[in-house]
Amino acid sequence: MQLRDLPSVDELARRSDDPLAVEAARRVLARAREEIKAGGRPGDLAERLREELDSARAPHLRRVVNATGVIVHTNLGRAPLAEAALDRIRDIARGYSNLEYDIAAGGRGSRQDHVTKMLQRLTGAEAGIVVNNNAAAVMLALAALAEGRDVLVSRGELIEIGDGFRIPEVLDRSGARLREVGTTNRTRAADYEVAVGPETAVLLRVHQSNFRIVGFTEQPRLEELAQVARSHELVLVDDLGSGALVDVGDEPTARSSLAAGADLVCFSGDKLLGGPQAGIVVGRADLVEKLRRHPLQRALRADKLTLAALEATLTLAIDAPEQIPVVRMLRESPETVRARATRLAELVGGEVEETVARAGGGALPLTELPSFACAVEEELAAKLRTGDRPVIALVRDGRTLLDCRTLTDAEVDETAAAVRAART
Ligand SMILES: *Cc1c(COP(=O)(O)O)cnc(C)c1O
Numbered sequence: 001m002q003l004r005d006l007p008s009v010d011e012l013a014r015r016s017d018d019p020l021a022v023e024a025a026r027r028v029l030a031r032a033r034e035e036i037k038a039g040g041r042p043g044d045l046a047e048r049l050r051e052e053l054d055s056a057r058a059p060h061l062r063r064v065v066n067a068t069g070v071i072v073h074t075n076l077g078r079a080p081l082a083e084a085a086l087d088r089i090r091d092i093a094r095g096y097s098n099l100e101y102d103i104a105a106g107g108r109g110s111r112q113d114h115v116t117k118m119l120q121r122l123t124g125a126e127a128g129i130v131v132n133n134n135a136a137a138v139m140l141a142l143a144a145l146a147e148g149r150d151v152l153v154s155r156g157e158l159i160e161i162g163d164g165f166r167i168p169e170v171l172d173r174s175g176a177r178l179r180e181v182g183t184t185n186r187t188r189a190a191d192y193e194v195a196v197g198p199e200t201a202v203l204l205r206v207h208q209s210n211f212r213i214v215g216f217t218e219q220p221r222l223e224e225l226a227q228v229a230r231s232h233e234l235v236l237v238d239d240l241g242s243g244a245l246v247d248v249g250d251e252p253t254a255r256s257s258l259a260a261g262a263d264l265v266c267f268s269g270d271k272l273l274g275g276p277q278a279g280i281v282v283g284r285a286d287l288v289e290k291l292r293r294h295p296l297q298r299a300l301r302a303d304k305l306t307l308a309a310l311e312a313t314l315t316l317a318i319d320a321p322e323q324i325p326v327v328r329m330l331r332e333s334p335e336t337v338r339a340r341a342t343r344l345a346e347l348v349g350g351e352v353e354e355t356v357a358r359a360g361g362g363a364l365p366l367t368e369l370p371s372f373a374c375a376v377e378e379e380l381a382a383k384l385r386t387g388d389r390p391v392i393a394l395v396r397d398g399r400t401l402l403d404c405r406t407l408t409d410a411e412v413d414e415t416a417a418a419v420r421a422a423r424t
Contacts (some may be wrong), residue, residue: 001041002036003033003036003037005337006029006032006033006036006042006045006315007029007074007248009022009026009029009269010025010218012025012029012045012046012049012198013025013049015046016049016050016053016279018053020056020057021053024049024052024053024056025049025052025165025289026049026145027052027273028045028049028052029045029047029171030318032045032305033170034049035307036069036236040262041288044108044366046310050266052149056066058220058251061071061387062148062390063417064076064141064389064390064391064392065389065390065391065392065407065411065415066392066396066406066407066415067226067309067373067391067392067393067394067401067403067404067406067415067419068392068393068401069070069355069356069357069358069369069371069373069394069401069405069406070357071329071330071357071358071359071360071361071406072242072270072272072326072360072361072363073360073361073406074162074163074269074360074361074362075301076392077272078271078277078292078310078361079270079271079273079275079325079326080321080325080326081274081276081309081313081325082165082274082312082313082324082325083314084217084313084315084316084317084323084324085275085276085308085310085312085313086309087310088309088312089305089308090309091308091309092304092307093208093304093305093357095265095354097269097304099111099114099307101218103168105243110292111301111302111304111307112128112129112130112292112301113306114311115128115130115310115314116128118307118311118314118315118318118371119280119282119314120139121310121384122245122254122314122316122317122318123245123253123254123255123265123282124258124259125254125256125258125265125282125283126283126284126285126288127282127283127284127285127288127333128147128280128281128282128283128287128288129273129280129281129288129291129292129297130269130278130279130299130301130302130303130307131141131278131279131280131288131300131312132277132278132279132301132302132306133166133268133269133277133278133299134239134241134243134266134267134268134269134271134278134279134280135170135197135277135279136279136300137172137267137279137280137281137300138167138170138174138237138266138267138279139174139296139300140169140174140178140291140294140296140300141171141202141237141264141266141281141291142171142173142174142175142202142204142237142288142295142320143175143294143296144176144287144291144294144296145201145202145235145237145287145290145291146174146176146201146202146235147174147175147176148176148177148336149176149199149200149201149202150176150177150178150179150194150197150200150201150202150308151176151177151178151179151200151201151203151204152179152196152200152202152203152204152205153167153171153179153181153188153204153205153206153284154182154184154191154219155180155181155182155183155184155187156182156183156184156186156187156205156208156213156217156219157204157206157208157209158178158180158206159206159207159209159211160212160364161209161210161241162210162362165205167206169203171230171235171338172217173313176201177199178419179195179200180278181195184216185212185213185216185217185218186216186217186219187218187220187336188218188220189220189224189227189228189345190332192220192225192228193228193248194411195317195351196228196232196234196312199231200234200298200343201227201234201235202234202236202237203225203228203235203236204234204237204239205222205225205236205238205239206241207239207240207241207242208251208409209237209241209242209362209363210362210365211365212365212366214220221260222236222238222257222260222261222262223254223260224263225261226260226261226262227261229263230261235263235264235287236261236262236263236319237262237263237264237265237266238257238262238264238265238266239256239266239267240252240254240265240266240267241267241268241271241362241363242267242268242271242272242273242359242362242363242364243266243267243268243269243271243272244272244273244282244359245272245273245314245361246318246321246327247315248272248327248330248331248359248364249330249363249364250328250364251272251358251363251364254267254280254282255307258282258283260344262283262285263284264282264283264284264287264288265281265282265283265375266279266280266281267279267280268280268361269300269306269310269313270361271326271332271361271362271363272327273313273317273324274310274313274323274324274325274327274360274363275310275313275314275328276300276305276306276310276313277306279300280305280310290296292414294320325408329357329405329406330369332405334370334371334372337370337371337372337405338352338404338406340372340404340409340412341353341372341373341374341402341404342372342413344374344402344407344412344415345374345375345412346414347412347416347419348415348416348419348420350374350375350376350402350419351374351375352372352374352375353372353373353375353401353402354370354371355371355372355373355374355403356368356369356370356371357369357370357371357405357406358401369405371403371405372380372403372404372405373401373402373403373405374401374402374404375399375401375402375405375422376397376399376400376402377400377420378390378399378400380400380419380422380423381393381395381400381424383421384418384419384422386419387418387422388421389414389417389418391414391419402419403413
């Protein structure tokens with residue numbers, strides 16, 4: 001075939017009634033021209049047009065199978081939602097809702113009221129507010145309580161979390177001024193005490209999340225910080241990050257932080273809580289009210305789908321935490337994980353291998369969860385990634401490891417099918 005034998009874009013596009021056909025035909029013909037110039041043959045153009053349209057129609061945001069053993073995987077969408085949360089999203093999304101309507105009074109209501117009761121029950125807080133993510137929660141708290149004033153933070157807590165979320169920059173954007181106290185490895189309550197001045201508004205404690213300082217270290221207990229805050233009539237804000245609501249590892253819970261004297265506690269909805277992406281602030285009612293009234297709240301608030309999923313997840317945290325996938329994966333016994341790995345190995349002819357799974361999401365960085373993987377050929381990793389149902393795995397010591405702590409039973413079958421497809 002020569003260049004002049006190629007059909008025009010319109011001729012080729014007419015083979016399909018797909019509205020994307022012209023754009024697809026243009027791409028198919030451009031590629032065919034390149035191939036002919038390089039001495040190749042472009043093959044069946046109609047078939048290529050169909051493939052091009054299929055790929056143009058395929059969703060870009062897709063479900064993948066997480067076989068990495070990292071439970072709250074930041075690149076893979078963090079927390080998979082519980083069935084109950086998915087049901088609530090469907091129900092709320094398909095029709096109208098009382099998002100900002102008070103059904104009893106027959107008038108305007110607040111979207112911030114829907115999960116308040118549940119947050120009170122779970123954390124013992126007086127009040128709560130939900131925004132888009134925890135970065136927004138911290139930003140809103142600082143803007144509402146410390147704009148134009150000083151915020152004291154330990155030098156050991158001036159952290160960067162994934163994706164460039166840096167505490168000093170968030171503080172700066174909120175309009176507050178950072179006052180560093182203590183040193184990187186040792187900070188005492190007395191360091192906060194001497195740093196308090198007429199401009200001080202907030203003591204901010206930040207959970208170190210994704211790293212630990214070991215050795216010659218000292219951080220004040222939250223109770224001691226609370227005492228400093230109280231004696232100067234300042235506000236103590238605790239950014240917990242991953243925000244466990246039920247006991248997982250040695251992560252502090254929002255309830256324990258409030259009980260220790262924090263005035264406000266901020267945490268993520270989609271880390272250890274295992275719900276939708278959200279930032280939650282709980283604590284003193286008068287302070288939460290200031291956050292609600294701040295103009296930024298309007299820009300940062302959560303949408304109705306998030307609130308629907310969050311309410312369902314919080315209900316599960318009270319009634320049946322094991323039904324929250326993140327909690328289940330964190331708590332599952334090694335024997336159960338091994339049984340899953342054994343089944344996968346039998347399905348694909350792989351080998352069961354001991355591995356170490358992680359909480360991920362910047363939580364419990366030192367915690368190693370005993371886990372099991374099915375090991376298959378190294379060269380399958382790339383094909384598994386690019387298959388119809390992408391499977392994301394780790395390659396180690398010349399083999400692809402399919403970690404079974406982050407797979408559901410149904411995903412074991414999907415993964416087995418993906419391995420078979422990748423081998424052909
Ligand atoms: C993860 C984290 C954040 C940011 O939370 P997002 O929900 O990702 O916005 C803030 N502070 C700490 C301590 C964290 O661990």
